[in-house]
Amino acid sequence: MAAKRRSLSFYIGGEFLSDKGNLIKYWKFIFYIFFLVVLYISFHYSMRNIQTQISDNEKTIRTLKSEYLGKYSNLLYSSQRVEIEKKLNETGSKLVPPDEPPAIVKLKRR
Amino acid sequence: MFFDKFSNMTMLEKFRYIFVLFLFLAIVAIFRIAYLQYLDKDRISTDDIFKRKELHAVRGSIMSHDGKLMLVTIPTYTLRWDSTLVPDSLFEKKVDSMARCLSDIYKDKSQAKYKDILKTAKKKNERYFKLGNRNINYSELQQIKNAPVFKLGKFKGGLITIENSIRKNPYGSLANRTIGNINSIGEGTGIEYTYDKILKGEGGFCTTKRTVGDNWIVANGEPAKEPVDGMDIRTTLDIYIQEACERELRYQLAQSDIFEGGTVIVMDVSTGAIRGISNLYKKKDGTFDESYNFAFSHPTEPGSTLKLASLISLIEDNKADLDTPVDAGNGVWEYKGAKITDTHRGGYGMLTLQKAFEKSSNIAFAKLVTGAYESSPDIYVSRLHNMKLVERLDLDVDGEGIASIISPDDKLWSGTTLATLGYGYGVTLTPLHTLTFYNAIANNGKMVKPHFIESFEKDGRVIQEFKPQIVSGSICSRETVKKAKTAMIGVVNNGTGTVCKDARYQIAGKTGTARMSINGRYEDPNGYKKHQASFAGYFPADDPKYSCIVVLYSGLTKANFYGGSWAAPIFKRIADKIYAVNPEWNSTSVRECESNKKTMPIINSGKAEGIDFACSSLLHKTLKKSRSGWCKYTSDSLSTTTEPIIIEKNMMPDVTSMGLKDALYLLENEGYRVTFHGHGKVYSQNPPAGTQLTKNSNITIYLK
Structure with a gap:
């Protein structure tokens, strides 16, 4: 019982941290374990940050793609010949669709 | 008292008390954690930290022959507004700007009207008030997000954004029927429906984990099942040709109220690739839309366009030649009790086969075919089959109609069937079947399968490519093809298709005018008829690049509609448009100039x-x-x-x-x-x- 009481006070009193305990003998190892734990936590934290960033980037890509598709779609609609003709008419342009194909010009070296 | 005692203690005793205090706090904390983890009613469960998330595959796009998008998934946004989150003073100050922005974007109501709507919503403390009359696109969303109050975001400005996605054809209704659609229960039409499995890809899933700041990240670094995006489909359609087809067909149909619809198909001669296809069907309100597939789902008796098959059969079987004379008489010929007529009043009299083809004489063709095959009509029918006229095309898009010919052993065969086969009745063909036959002549006898799909692609890389397929290496001899071509050029230069005559380039083709059957009769009891006016051919005749067919369908009428005057003009206008962008067809376009060494052009930056x-x-x-x-x-x-x-x-x-x-x-x-x-x-x-x-x-x- 006395041994047990000693043992309890040994731990509760913090004596196990002093020269009387064995802990001090292994301070290098304990410090190493502590270092590994800190490293693990920091890696984990950094990995989570990267994952959050990836998720944010994916959202941004989706948004940009949406914007691109919307604009590209509008551009395709406007690029139809009938739409171009409509716009030219609105501006009073005298341009008309070509009747003749474009000419191929071949140059001959003298 | 305790503090006096504490100050008199040794350092070790003081530490002991502090140590005990911290130990006590640690035990309390451990108990509290255990309580929250296992006993508390509102304890956080695994479901609050981990969630299964479905990962949707991106549906592939449908593209034109040159890679322009024809059907694409575009996000749209529905906007709702929580008016209770906006302070009254701020709302009163900014309501005008908010209303102006909404009016500018949605364009369905005036600024004043929107102001009233917003004020009413605010007064009623609406928490999920729908803004606008439609879903908006991303650019419009950005404009609203930059507007006063709304720019304060979800929690201060009350703007709630709900993202949806739609399939959109950037060209409006262009090629709608061919591109098609599919509804939520998997019913649909066109490429979108036929290739649903290819387009939709395969969804995946992952477990997500909640992290600080209520961010959800993928647990274990990667999804349990990655989604596989759908493939893009590159069609054979050419936007420019497609636009020309649709525009010209729509224009022509608008010229008379009697038309029920029409179709135009343009095919690449050497490959069978469909470059343009338009189907317009009259709706109840009198406007036309692409709601019915005439092009390859609607088999009818083609009428005079089939005379090309008769002409080829006669020549191929040595029964006649282009200069063979035939008496078309006075325009009426009675054959086994049936009256066969020509449209030309008084008849054509004596003709050669070439002239009969040019004038499209029913009597001449009926006489020649019956004269040649009366004793063995099965030879004539076999000849038509051998030319793959009614061959199933096995199209790469669903909805192919069935082409057929009445055979001598068929119960529908009568004494006059052989004569009517000679000028285009007794056979049912879809416009695409007829065009495939004409295309084979343009392609020197080689019949290629019409197709709509060029390749399946992913991220711009071709995954599967579809090469042209040959239906028949030669549907008739080279010599016969040559004569058929001569006859078709004659139709355009001297016959019923002169509207297609052009000094700049040569078109070859054949007009067709057919009466359509109404409940088994070609005329109803009141004398009303339905017509089908068509023109099929190819251009340029000396080196064919495109074949094309135009078919217009009339409603009940007592008037006549001829292929030469209604369908051929559409053909010509489409051919003109294609001609105008093909410099290599213009024989005068290659000009040789001499450059002068001494002069330099003006060059800027x-x-x-x-x-x-x-x-x-x-x-x-x-x-x-x-x-x-x-x-x-x-x-x-x-x-x-x-x-x-x-x-x-x-x-x-x-x-x-x-x-x-x-x-x-x-x-x-x-x-x-x-x-x-x-x-x-x-x-x-x-x-x-x-x-x-x-x-x-x-x-x-x-x-x-």
Whole structure:
């Protein structure tokens, strides 16, 4: 019982941290374990940050793609010949669709 | 008392008390954690930390032959508004701007009306009030998000954004029927329906984990099952030709109220690729839309366009030749009790086979076919089968109609069937079947399968490519093909298709006018008939590139509609449009000029490499003191000098005398914002060259 009481006070009193305990003998190892734990936590934290960033980037890509598709779609609609003709008419342009194909010009070296 | 005692303690005793205190706090904390974890009613469960998330595959797009999007998934947004989150004072101050923004975007109500709506919603403390009358696109969403109050976001401005996605054809209704659609229960039409499995891909899933800041990240780094996006489909359609088909067909149908619909198909002669296809069907309100597939789902008796098959059979079986005479008589011929007529009043009299084809004489063809095959009609029918006229095409899009010919052993065969087969009745063909046959003649007898799909692609890479397939290496002899071509050219130059005659390029084809069956009869008891006016052919006749068929369907009428006057003009206008963009068809377009070594063209600013390339390849000249990068050129008639344009970070370069494309490319790549006025070349810039700038500085350039 006395041994047990000693043992309890040994731990509760913090004596196990002093020269009387064995802990001090292994301070290098304990410090190493502590270092590994800190490293693990920091890696984990950094990995989570990267994952959050990836998720944010994916959202941004989706948004940009949406914007691109919307604009590209509008551009395709406007690029139809009938739409171009409509716009030219609105501006009073005298341009008309070509009747003749474009000419191929071949140059001959003298 | 305790503190007096504590101050008198040794250091070790003091530490002991502190240690015990911390130990007690730690035990309390452990118990509290255990309680929250296992006993508390509102304890956080695994479901609050981990969630299964479905990962949707992106549906593939449908593209034209040259890669332009024809059906694409586009996100749209529904907007709702929580009015209770916006303070009254702020709302009163900004309601006008909010209303103006909504009115500008949705364009369905005036600013005043929107102001009233917003005020009512605010008064009623609406928490999920729907804004606008439609879903908006991303650009419109951004404009609303930048508007007063709404820009404060979800929690302060009350703007709730719900994302949806739609399938959109950027070209509006262009090729709607061919591109097709699919509904939520998997019913649909066209390519979108036929290739649903290819387009939709395969969804995946992952477990997500909640992290600090209520962010959800993928647990274990990667999804348990990655989604596989759908493939893109590249069709054979050409936007320009498709637009021409639809536009010209719509224009022609609008010329008479009697039309019920029509179809146009343009095919690439050598490959069978469908470059344009339009189906217009009259709706109850009198407008036309692509709701019915006439092109390859609607088999009918083709009428006179089938005379080409009769002509080929007669020549191929040595029963007649182009100069074989035939008496078309006075326009009426009685054959086994049936009256066969020609449209020409008084009849055509004596004709050659060539002329009979040009004039499209029913009597001449009925006489020639019955004269040649009366004793063995099965030979004639077999000949039509051998020419793959009614061959199942196994199209790569669902909905192919069945073509058929009445056979002598068929109960529908009568004494007059052989005669009617001669001028296009007793056979049912879809317009695409007829076109495939005409295309085979244009392709020197080789029949290729019509197709709509060029390839399946993913991220721009071809995964599966579909090569042209040959239905028949030769549907008849080369000699017969040559004669058939001569006959078709004759139709355009001297016959019923003269509307297609053009001095610039030659069209070959055949008109067709057929009565359509109404409940088994060609005329109803009141004398009303339905007509089908058609024109099938190819161009340019000397080196065919495209074949085309136009078919118009009338409603009940007592009037006549002829292929030559209704369908052929559409054919001609489409051919003209295609001709106008094909320089290689223009025999006068290759001009040989002689370059003069002594003269130099006027060169302005631009990339030296590009200008050097242009000069060396077009003019066979190399500029002296050639440089690289952006340069300014000073030319006179004999020489050109170059000066490099100084491009330094955060300094305005000299872009004067550049074209707009070059100036924009240069300035925007340097990170500046550019606005421009006028057209032509840059003559002035603000700020001037050499001015210190920062990123996103505004620059204005003036062109003339």
